[in-house]
Each structure stands twice: as C-alpha cells, then as structure tokens.
Amino acid sequence: MENEKTVLITGATSGIGKALAHQFAANSYNLIIVGRHSDTLLKTKEELTSQYSIKIWNIEKDLAQDNAGQELYDEVKQSGHTVNVLVNDAGVGERGKFVDIPFTKYSEIIHLNILSLTHLTSLFLNDMVNRNEGKILQLGSIAGFQPGPLLAVYHASKAYVVSLSEALATELNDMNSDVTVTCLCPGPTDTNFFSKANMENTRVVKQKDKLMKEPKEVAEGAYKALMDGERLYIPGATNKIMTFIRRAIPKSMQANIQKQFYEQVEE
Numbered sequence: 001m002e003n004e005k006t007v008l009i010t011g012a013t014s015g016i017g018k019a020l021a022h023q024f025a026a027n028s029y030n031l032i033i034v035g036r037h038s039d040t041l042l043k044t045k046e047e048l049t050s051q052y053s054i055k056i057w058n059i060e061k062d063l064a065q066d067n068a069g070q071e072l073y074d075e076v077k078q079s080g081h082t083v084n085v086l087v088n089d090a091g092v093g094e095r096g097k098f099v100d101i102p103f104t105k106y107s108e109i110i111h112l113n114i115l116s117l118t119h120l121t122s123l124f125l126n127d128m129v130n131r132n133e134g135k136i137l138q139l140g141s142i143a144g145f146q147p148g149p150l151l152a153v154y155h156a157s158k159a160y161v162v163s164l165s166e167a168l169a170t171e172l173n174d175m176n177s178d179v180t181v182t183c184l185c186p187g188p189t190d191t192n193f194f195s196k197a198n199m200e201n202t203r204v205v206k207q208k209d210k211l212m213k214e215p216k217e218v219a220e221g222a223y224k225a226l227m228d229g230e231r232l233y234i235p236g237a238t239n240k241i242m243t244f245i246r247r248a249i250p251k252s253m254q255a256n257i258q259k260q261f262y263e264q265v266e267e
C-alpha cells in the first residue's frame with residue numbers, strides 16, 4: 001500500500017532495539033530487522049508477527065565487519081524497499097583498563113558504534129534528503145557527555161554519535177529539509193549490554209533496581225521524540241539532571257565520578 005512505512009532497525013534482536021521494534025510495529029510500520037544471528041532474528045520476527053499485522057524482513061549482518069554498511073544498504077535497495085526511518089541501535093562496549101584490552105576489541109567497537117553507523121547514516125540520509133522525507137534515530141548514550149574510565153572507548157564512541165547527530169540536525173535545519181535526526185541518549189537500561197561488556201560485578205549493575213530503566217519505557221519516549229523531530233532525547237528526569245550538572249563540572253571530576261560506577265564491587 002502507498003502509505004505503508006518501513007523502518008530499518010540494527011540491533012533489533014535484543015534490549016532497546018527490540019523494544020523499539022515493538023514500538024514501530026505497534027504503530028503499523030513494516031520492519032527490516034538486522035542482527036548477526038539468524039536464529040535470534042527468526043525468534044524476534046516470530047514474536048513480533050504473533051502480535052502485530054505487519055511485514056518483517058530479516059537481514060543477517062555483522063556490522064563490525066569492513067563494508068558491512070554498504071552491503072546492508074545494497075541488500076535493502078536490491079529488494080526494493082524504501083527506508084522511511086533508520087534506527088542505528090546496534091552497539092557494544094567492553095569494560096576494563098584501556099591497556100588490558102586488545103586492539104581487536106576496540107576495532108570491533110569502533111567499526112560497529114562509529115563506522116557502520118556513519119556509513120548507514122550517509123547512505124540512507126542521502127536518499128531521504130532527495131525525497132525530502134525520512135527520520136533517523138541514533139543510539140547515543142549519556143556516556144557520550146563524559147569520559148568513562150574503565151569503559152573508555154565506548155564513552156568516546158558515544159561522544160562521536162552525539163556530536164555527529166547534533167551537527168546533522170543543524171545542517172538539515174539549515175537546508176529547510178523535512179528530514180530529521182534524533183539522538184537517543186539513555187542512561188543505564190536493563191538489557192544484555194552489561195553481561196556482554198564484562199560488567200556484571202560493577203556498581204552500576206549491582207545497583208540495578210535504583211539506576212536502571214526498562215527498555216520499553218526508553219523506547220516509548222524515544223519513539224515520541226523521533227516523531228516530534230527532537231534533536232536529543234534523554235529518558236528520565238534523573239538522567240537529564242545528572243547530564244546537565246555533569247556538563248558544568250571539570251572533565252577530570254566527571255571522569256572520577258563515572259569510574260566509580262564501573263568498578264568491581266564485592267558480592
């Protein structure tokens with residue numbers, strides 16, 4: 001149908017990306033869901049199709065590999081889809097001292113969190129600008145506003161995403177384009193991120209009940225912010241206030257405060 005819309009979501013098989021997939025599906029979007037594993041993609045597709053009357057296409061892609069962004073774009077174009085909304089959700093981190101983590105891990109984080117995100121943004125944004133229609137949701141983080149000792153490369157990657165997104169929002173505004181870019185910057189959210197990032201015994205995880213939001217709540221607010229064309233969306237009053245206060249204090253102090261959340265704590 002002519003007025004059908006399609007959203008492409010990277011990292012749609014888990015956590016915030018999956019919660020976003022539910023939001024878009026509940027709002028009658030067709031979905032292109034992207035992840036590394038065919039089994040989790042299939043499970044996610046089955047879960048969504050059992051609840052919503054929409055079309056879903058799965059694409060298996062490791063976005064930490066060279067040229068994966070181009071390959072994904074080409075596959076989407078070849079199957080004739082128009083992507084009305086791009087959600088760059090897939091992202092990873094790795095806890096530890098910078099000197100203790102091998103460069104291959106940083107390469108993976110930078111490829112996924114920065115290179116593929118930028119490549120997909122570049123390719124799909126061009127199409128959107130040509131149509132003067134479309135929206136992009138970038139997964140930043142409140143980590144993007146401060147240095148993060150023991151999670152240094154992850155924080156730096158999210159600073160890049162926030163900066164890129166804010167700059168693009170201004171460029172699009174200056175062009176009087178109807179296309180918008182929104183940067184979603186969640187605080188700690190209860191997903192598999194922490195176990196995958198070797199963070200299970202850290203303060204942030206141990207204080208889960210106090211600190212963490214549910215992915216559904218984050219996704220609901222993000223969907224609304226995206227539809228309203230907001231530039232930046234930080235879920236929750238505490239995260240907003242903490243980010244505002246932290247921006248006003250010296251970086252060295254910010255780093256010392258942040259480090260405490262990533263230290264190992266006793267059982």
Ligand SMILES: NC(=O)c1ccc[n+]([C@@H]2O[C@H](COP(=O)([O-])OP(=O)(O)OC[C@H]3O[C@@H](n4cnc5c(N)ncnc54)[C@H](OP(=O)(O)O)[C@@H]3O)[C@@H](O)[C@H]2O)c1
Pocket residue numbers: 010011012013014015016017034035036037040061062063064065089090091092112139140141142185186187188189190191192193194196
């Ligand atoms: N959780 C938080 O506290 C938090 C806070 C702020 C921002 N964020 C950001 O939110 C985004 C989603 O994280 P999450 O917390 O929802 O984590 P998650 O539950 O671990 O989900 C990560 C998703 O990314 C996919 N993914 C990982 N590596 C990939 C790769 N190389 N290629 C393609 N897909 C890949 C995973 O699918 P497969 O493993 O099946 O490929 C999964 O669907 C990330 O960008 C993260 O930085 C999270």
